[in-house]
Amino acid sequence: MDTMETVTVKISGELGNFTPEEEEELRRAGDIIRKGGLVAFPTETVYGLGGDALNKESSAKIYAAKGRPSDNPLIVHICSLEDMREIVSELPEAAIRLARVFWPGPLTLILRKSDRVPKETTGGLDTVAVRFPSDPVAQKLIEYGGGYVAAPSANLSGRPSPTVAKYVEEDMKGRIEMILDGGEACIGLESTIVDVTVTPPQILRPGYITKEMLEQVLGEVDTDVTILKSDSGQAPRAPGMKYRHYAPKGELTIVEGPSELVSAYINEHTAEDKASGEKTGVIGTEERIEKYSADVVKSVGSREEEESIARHLFTVLREFDDDGVTKIYSESFEKAGLGQAIMNRLLKAAGHRVVKLPQDKSGK
Numbered sequence: 091m092d093t094m095e096t097v098t099v100k101i102s103g104e105l106g107n108f109t110p111e112e113e114e115e116l117r118r119a120g121d122i123i124r125k126g127g128l129v130a131f132p133t134e135t136v137y138g139l140g141g142d143a144l145n146k147e148s149s150a151k152i153y154a155a156k157g158r159p160s161d162n163p164l165i166v167h168i169c170s171l172e173d174m175r176e177i178v179s180e181l182p183e184a185a186i187r188l189a190r191v192f193w194p195g196p197l198t199l200i201l202r203k204s205d206r207v208p209k210e211t212t213g214g215l216d217t218v219a220v221r222f223p224s225d226p227v228a229q230k231l232i233e234y235g236g237g238y239v240a241a242p243s244a245n246l247s248g249r250p251s252p253t254v255a256k257y258v259e260e261d262m263k264g265r266i267e268m269i270l271d272g273g274e275a276c277i278g279l280e281s282t283i284v285d286v287t288v289t290p291p292q293i294l295r296p297g298y299i300t301k302e303m304l305e306q307v308l309g310e311v312d313t314d315v316t317i318l319k320s321d322s323g324q325a326p327r328a329p330g331m332k333y334r335h336y337a338p339k340g341e342l343t344i345v346e347g348p349s350e351l352v353s354a355y356i357n358e359h360t361a362e363d364k365a366s367g368e369k370t371g372v373i374g375t376e377e378r379i380e381k382y383s384a385d386v387v388k389s390v391g392s393r394e395e396e397e398s399i400a401r402h403l404f405t406v407l408r409e410f411d412d413d414g415v416t417k418i419y420s421e422s423f424e425k426a427g428l429g430q431a432i433m434n435r436l437l438k439a440a441g442h443r444v445v446k447l448p449q450d451k452s453g454k
Contacts, residue, residue, distance in 0.1 A: 096265070096266055097268050099119075099268065101115065101271065101272050103226050103230070108226075116234055119270055122235075122268055123231070124235060126142060126151070127151075127266070127267040127268075128141050128148070128152060128155060128268075129267060130262055130269040131228055131231050132228060132271075132272030133241075134223060134225045135277045135279060135297070136277075136279070137251070137252045138241030139152055139156065140232075141240050142238065142239070142240070143177075144206055144207065144211075144236075145208075152164060152241075156246055160214075161213045163213035164211050164241065165198050165281070166218055166238055166240055167228065167240070168222050168237060169237060171193065171222065173238070174201075174220055174222075176204065176238075177218055178204055179203065182201075184286045184291050185286040187308060188286070192299055194224035194229070195224050195299070196221075196277055196282060196299055198220065198221040198283040198284070199283075200219055200220075200284065200287060200294065201220060201286060202287055217287060221281055231270065244262055250404040250405075253278050254274050254275075255273075257405075257408050276401065277401060278401035278402060278403060278404060279432070280295065281297050282297030282298065282299040282431070293311060293313045293314060293317070295317070296434050298400065300427045301313060336407065336436075337439050338407040338408070340369075340410055340415045341418065342407075342439055342441075343419050344443065344445070345420070345422065346445065347422075347448065353381035360382075360384040360385075363417045369385050370384040370385045370415065370418075372386070373390050373421065374388070374420075374421055376392040377394075386410065386413050386415050388406045390402050396427065399432055400428055400431065403435060403436065
């Protein structure tokens with residue numbers, strides 16, 4: 091695609107207290123969106139690539155900038171609960187209850203769309219994905235941008251989502267008008283997506299808001315069966331359901347099993363890979379990191395604090411690219427709670443390439 095000048099602007103705005111200069115830059119960013127342009131911006135989850143959600147040409151520009159398949163829906167970001175009523179045709183009680191508890195925050199709701207939302211924004215669907223982010227920079231941009239900002243993650247399609255502006259620039263420089271650099275995203279994984287057009291409501295993408303947290307508000311909550319399985323041939327009902335995502339440039343393999351067997355397997359295979367000229371990497375945790383001997387070994391966080399793993403996962407995948415790593419092995423993680431969201435992203439990054447080791451050396 092044709093290149094354009096991309097301006098990066100640092101915005102701190104702690105607790106929403108912006109300097110007059112920052113306010114002016116945010117207004118300028120909002121004007122870009124109102125005029126049909128694109129602006130990358132921070133949220134509490136990952137950086138988003140924003141355009142006017144009610145302008146079908148803007149949505150087309152987002153797909154083009156990312157190289158994203160046009161049947162992969164975009165999330166519409168809002169900055170007030172009342173704004174949601176303008177873009178949906180039905181507002182189920184479940185949506186109201188979840189919004190009251192988790193908004194603003196890392197939760198996206200799937201609702202029946204109103205005629206105001208073009209199908210170019212929803213990937214051709216009659217439903218719309220809606221989120222009210224908690225990041226003050228995001229909220230102010232949405233306000234100045236007209237109240238409805240369509241925004242997938244601000245990376246080239248298939249690449250790890252960016253949690254710092256450096257990686258937004260790497261993928262989007264020359265493709266969009268502006269990047270708002272608000273520092274590191276505090277969560278690091280995209281929002282939980284819940285379809286409230288069905289009964290019981292169904293989780294389509296796991297995230298920081300876990301099934302257990304949702305059940306405390308709604309009671310019964312279902313989970314889409316493909317969350318930890320390989321992609322189906324179905325058209326995606328929500329962002330991130332169908333296509334390979336989050337992939338580093340190197341080949342990633344997840345190794346499941348007892349920790350001693352996992353480290354032995356990984357060390358054996360990284361030694362073989364090194365001998366054949368590969369540059370090797372390992373994604374480990376604080377508790378096990380010293381067991382590995384690859385070219386590049388990175389701790390993604392502590393098993394005692396899953397939030398740290400979620401926050402660092404995408405950045406670690408990007409750093410392996412920076413280091414030129416060609417073969418990567420990763421420990422596996424729990425598949426409940428926040429661990430489900432971590433494994434969902436990791437499995438997609440690996441193209442569901444998983445080695446399952448026996449529970450002990452006898453094969454039991």
